[in-house]
Amino acid sequence: MxxxxxxxxxxxxxxxWDGVPALVLPALGQTAEMVGIVMSIVVCLGGPLGLxxxxxxxxxxxxxxxxxxxxxxVANLGRSLPxxxxxxxxxxxxxxxxxxxxxxxxxxIPMSIAGTAFFARITENAVRxxxxxxxDVGVASGASRWQIIRSIQLTEALPGLAAGLTLNIxxxxxxxxxxxxxxxxxxxxxxxNDGYEQFDAHIMLACIGTLILIVQVIQFTxxxxxxxxxx
Amino acid sequence: xADFQGKQMIEISGLTKRYGSHTVLDNIxxxxxxxxxxxxxxxxxxxxxxxxxxxxxxxxxxxGTVRVDGQELTHLSRRELRTARRAIGTxxxxxxxxxxxxxxxxxxxxxxxxxxxxxxxxQRVRELLERVxxxxxxxxxxxxxxxxxxxxxxxxxxxxxxxxVLLSDEATSGLDPETTRSILRLLTELRDDLGVTxxxxxxxxxxxxxxxxxxxxxxxxxxxxxxxxxxxxxxxxSPLATSLLPTDPAPAxxxxxxxxxxxxxxxxxxxxWLTRVSRELDTDIALLSGLVETVGGDHAGRLxxxxxxxxxxxxxxxxxxxxxxxxxxxxxxxxxAVAS
Numbered sequence: 097m098x099x100x101x102x103x104x105x106x107x108x109x110x111x112x113w114d115g116v117p118a119l120v121l122p123a124l125g126q127t128a129e130m131v132g133i134v135m136s137i138v139v140c141l142g143g144p145l146g147l148x149x150x151x152x153x154x155x156x157x158x159x160x161x162x163x164x165x166x167x168x169x170v171a172n173l174g175r176s177l178p179x180x181x182x183x184x185x186x187x188x189x190x191x192x193x194x195x196x197x198x199x200x201x202x203x204x205i206p207m208s209i210a211g212t213a214f215f216a217r218i219t220e221n222a223v224r225x226x227x228x229x230x231x232d233v234g235v236a237s238g239a240s241r242w243q244i245i246r247s248i249q250l251t252e253a254l255p256g257l258a259a260g261l262t263l264n265i266x267x268x269x270x271x272x273x274x275x276x277x278x279x280x281x282x283x284x285x286x287x288x289n290d291g292y293e294q295f296d297a298h299i300m301l302a303c304i305g306t307l308i309l310i311v312q313v314i315q316f317t318x319x320x321x322x323x324x325x326x327x
Numbered sequence: 328x329a330d331f332q333g334k335q336m337i338e339i340s341g342l343t344k345r346y347g348s349h350t351v352l353d354n355i356x357x358x359x360x361x362x363x364x365x366x367x368x369x370x371x372x373x374x375x376x377x378x379x380x381x382x383x384x385x386x387x388x389x390x391g392t393v394r395v396d397g398q399e400l401t402h403l404s405r406r407e408l409r410t411a412r413r414a415i416g417t418x419x420x421x422x423x424x425x426x427x428x429x430x431x432x433x434x435x436x437x438x439x440x441x442x443x444x445x446x447x448x449x450q451r452v453r454e455l456l457e458r459v460x461x462x463x464x465x466x467x468x469x470x471x472x473x474x475x476x477x478x479x480x481x482x483x484x485x486x487x488x489x490x491x492v493l494l495s496d497e498a499t500s501g502l503d504p505e506t507t508r509s510i511l512r513l514l515t516e517l518r519d520d521l522g523v524t525x526x527x528x529x530x531x532x533x534x535x536x537x538x539x540x541x542x543x544x545x546x547x548x549x550x551x552x553x554x555x556x557x558x559x560x561x562x563x564x565s566p567l568a569t570s571l572l573p574t575d576p577a578p579a580x581x582x583x584x585x586x587x588x589x590x591x592x593x594x595x596x597x598x599x600w601l602t603r604v605s606r607e608l609d610t611d612i613a614l615l616s617g618l619v620e621t622v623g624g625d626h627a628g629r630l631x632x633x634x635x636x637x638x639x640x641x642x643x644x645x646x647x648x649x650x651x652x653x654x655x656x657x658x659x660x661x662x663x664a665v666a667s
Contacts, residue, residue, distance in 0.1 A: 229423045236417040237437035238409040327468045
């Protein structure tokens with residue numbers, strides 16, 4: 097008898113179900129905002145960085161060993177550290193850029209650094225998959241390097257880039273949860289702070305359910321986009 | 328090389344290409360007349376593809392010069408070279424189409440690089456696809472096209488910028504004979520209708536026989552034999568002639584008979600020579616094997632025949648020689664049989 101009461105008590109502890117959406121939905125919004133901003137930065141910086149890495153490599157359009165080595169080194173730098181450590185490492189830089197070391201804005205800096213390095217490699221790999229003979233087609237028809245990059249490399253690498261982008265978005269959702277440690281907000285933060293730390297089973301379940309759902313939706317959408325791009 | 332229309336469209340002189348200490352092309356001298364089709368043949372690894380890539384400077388020669396339409400390519404700046412390359416259409420082995428673009432979009436690619444308007448591009452792409460007979464496949468993706476169709480799209484793309492020269496690297500390898508013939512027909516049309524100078528790199532002798540005006544045999548980075556195809560096939564001790572018109576090994580003759588190997592030596596041979604020689608010598612001629620073709624406008628033939636051993640070899644050889652055919656004894660049954 098007593099046991100069941102205790103059990104019931106523990107389960108009942110936490111936010112009532114009808115109060116859950118009021119907590120989860122704003123958190124979802126924060127996650128979306130963080131990942132959205134980060135991904136825009138990641139694509140704008142990581143894409144060109146990846147193209148630079150590939151095209152300065154021996155197989156690229158403008159081989160340049162020294163540039164290649166240094167850019168590649170920079171990209172590796174962003175991926176060398178576990179995200180939590182990276183976040184701590186770049187605190188001075190974050191302070192300098194956004195003027196604060198906590199909250200959504202502060203989280204965007206380390207996330208963008210890690211994400212850019214990630215996307216640079218994804219872009220490099222996707223472009224590397226384009227058969228070298230296709231670059232010859234561009235060169236032989238008198239295209240400029242920029243025209244070859246745009247019309248041949250990016251066009252042909254698009255399915256690979258879309259698949260990589262899907263991967264990247266999901267990784268950024270994961271990072272946004274880790275960024276909860278510096279009060280970044282979002283679903284991950286809610287799960288850790290309210291669900292785990294305060295034993296709020298309802299919040300925990302809702303967060304887990306939401307995360308699983310959004311990752312599934314993103315992966316599903318990503319796969320569909322890739323298939324569409326492959327014709 | 329022989330002079331058809333005077334002007335040399337492609338002139339390669341002293342071309343050498345080394346990778347480290349490995350010499351891939353060794354002092355190549357080769358010229359192609361305007362409006363003719365030249366074939367470069369050789370086994371794989373002979374340097375054919377490197378030579379192909381040196382003509383449009385996809386590979387920079389270690390030394391030597393490449394002159395196309397009077398313009399020396401090796402001295403051009405990057406920008407000038409881009410412009411010069413537009414005068415050289417390139418058809419790659421396995422077509423090299425962008426798989427994410429339709430046939431029409433692939434053909435449009437060089438025109439887009441030129442910066443033509445949508446209207447101009449559309450118009451020109453229609454013309455090109457019509458020429459290669461694929462207007463009805465304009466919106467198909469490469470994966471939806473057959474090998475021959477893909478190659479036609481590749482040719483249309485190579486022609487997009489109205490080049491005066493078309494380079495083709497093994498454009499027909501891996502295609503079935505019927506498709507190969509249709510591609511070769513297309514190349515011949517391009518030469519005849521548009522006056523395009525065409526260089527085909529191939530290992531298929533059929534291709535050389537059916538379309539080429541001139542041929543060069545590349546072996547271990549050197550041109551070991553070259554000339555007008557019609558003339559090359561008449562050469563007596565030429566490996567290239569033998570591979571262009573291969574003959575079966577002569578079979579052992581029956582007793583009292585002699586097997587003769589015949590080779591056309593004249594560019595024009597009376598098509599009735601067999602019956603005429605037979606009548607003149609008053610003997611039967613058994614045709615054992617042979618290949619008679621028109622190569623680059625010239626008659627070419629290599630045949631093996633069997634005749635009675637009664638006749639004196641000099642008489643037989645003389646009778647054939649009168650028709651522009653060189654005859655040589657391949658084998659006699661035995662000395663006695665010939666003498667009797």
